[in-house]
Amino acid sequence: xxxxxxxxxxxxxxxxxILLLVYIFILNYPKLKKGPKIGKWYRxxxxxxxxxxxxxxxxxxxxxxxxxxMIYFAGGGVSVNEETARDDTYNTKxxxxxLLANTTMNMGGLASDVEGSPFENWSMIxxxxxxxxxxSGTGEFHYxxxxxxxKILYHNGYTNYTAAMKQIMEKAGxxxxxxxxxxxxxxxxxxxxxxxxxxxxxxxxxxxxxxxFVDSSMALFDDWHDTAVNVWQxxxxxxxxxxTDNLTMDMLRHLREKYGNDIHLLYGTSTRDGDLAKVxxxxxxxxxxxxxxxxxxxxxTLKEAIPQFKELNVSLFIWDGLGYYDDPRNMTxxxxxxxxxxxxxxxxxxxxxxxxxxxxxxxxxxxxxxDLVDKVYEKTENK
Numbered sequence: 001x002x003x004x005x006x007x008x009x010x011x012x013x014x015x016x017x018i019l020l021l022v023y024i025f026i027l028n029y030p031k032l033k034k035g036p037k038i039g040k041w042y043r044x045x046x047x048x049x050x051x052x053x054x055x056x057x058x059x060x061x062x063x064x065x066x067x068x069x070m071i072y073f074a075g076g077g078v079s080v081n082e083e084t085a086r087d088d089t090y091n092t093k094x095x096x097x098x099l100l101a102n103t104t105m106n107m108g109g110l111a112s113d114v115e116g117s118p119f120e121n122w123s124m125i126x127x128x129x130x131x132x133x134x135x136s137g138t139g140e141f142h143y144x145x146x147x148x149x150x151k152i153l154y155h156n157g158y159t160n161y162t163a164a165m166k167q168i169m170e171k172a173g174x175x176x177x178x179x180x181x182x183x184x185x186x187x188x189x190x191x192x193x194x195x196x197x198x199x200x201x202x203x204x205x206x207x208x209x210x211x212x213f214v215d216s217s218m219a220l221f222d223d224w225h226d227t228a229v230n231v232w233q234x235x236x237x238x239x240x241x242x243x244t245d246n247l248t249m250d251m252l253r254h255l256r257e258k259y260g261n262d263i264h265l266l267y268g269t270s271t272r273d274g275d276l277a278k279v280x281x282x283x284x285x286x287x288x289x290x291x292x293x294x295x296x297x298x299x300x301t302l303k304e305a306i307p308q309f310k311e312l313n314v315s316l317f318i319w320d321g322l323g324y325y326d327d328p329r330n331m332t333x334x335x336x337x338x339x340x341x342x343x344x345x346x347x348x349x350x351x352x353x354x355x356x357x358x359x360x361x362x363x364x365x366x367x368x369x370x371d372l373v374d375k376v377y378e379k380t381e382n383k
Contacts, residue, residue: 075186079132090132108340135191139233189217270332274324
């Protein structure tokens with residue numbers, strides 16, 4: 001027994017050492033300074049930057065050798081009222097954004113240092129998610145928690161983004177990038193759509209090649225405008241463009257009207273996205289849950305949105321074949337750009353999402369998988 005306990009102690013000690021090394025060498029980035037080294041990740045922080053609980057927040061930056069920039073918004077839920085604030089449906093605290101950011105950078109997706117990636121030598125600006133506001137808020141949301149205590153949720157996403165961008169543009173020497181990609185997944189996809197105009201207006205107005213790729217970020221909600229104005233307290237430059245129950249479409253419409261064909265607009269999603277279907281169910285029925293009938297409705301909503309996307313000349317990539325976590329029911333995975341499957345060639349499309357995106361950046365815009373919205377999925381038994 002003593003020998004077994006000693007072995008367990010040694011194993012636990014080794015695990016603690018590994019965790020400490022991970023924190024020191026992976027999570028704990030040096031602060032951005034003037035003239036950053038190429039290929040090195042830096043932390044970008046400021047006293048005005050904070051997470052939803054008022055703790056510190058930082059963005060991340062890596063300078064590339066090419067004159068190209070990817071601005072990447074991570075996802076993680078949304079807070080639109082007291083109920084969602086109490087349920088903690090968003091990422092908070094410093095460690096969670098760091099862990100999420102490292103997952104984003106190191107698990108093999110678009111922002112990862114993948115050998116041979118077309119983005120391998122791009123500069124990267126990464127915004128972890130910690131404010132529940134699609135990276136767009138400037139306000140304080142007062143609510144009562146489950147224990148009856150008065151609390152404040154700091155919707156500080158836009159403030160964080162602005163402070164970080166100011167520092168990066170002053171210190172990194174990337175202001176004259178010729179190619180810029182704004183992207184994000186889930187809540188970060190909404191953030192990318194919301195902030196793309198701000199990025200191209202205030203930071204990269206002279207970029208000859210402007211691109212936006214929104215990954216899995218669409219849900220119909222009658223109160224988007226009210227939420228942005230009164231809950232998140234987003235700037236008027238954002239809220240003035242929210243006019244319907246489809247926030248994503250509103251932002252894409254604004255971008256197309258302002259930039260014409262000088263910007264490439266892309267949207268990707270799976271056919272029966274379990275997480276988006278769940279959120280849609282909450283917005284419409286007040287139930288944060290999902291089953292196959294709810295997924296059916298999401299698939300129909302996606303089908304009905306396609307003509308709107310095409311009216312705005314948005315390139316589409318619709319996919320399936322990846323399950324909703326380990327759920328045996330017929331629902332599909334949520335988001336793709338943070339995962340290695342972004343490089344996977346889908347059989348139906350004979351194309352990977354990364355290839356489709358790269359083609360679009362190079363001016364070859366195409367649609368893939370649109371017929372999947374009509375695909376009939378067999379219902380599973382014994383649900």
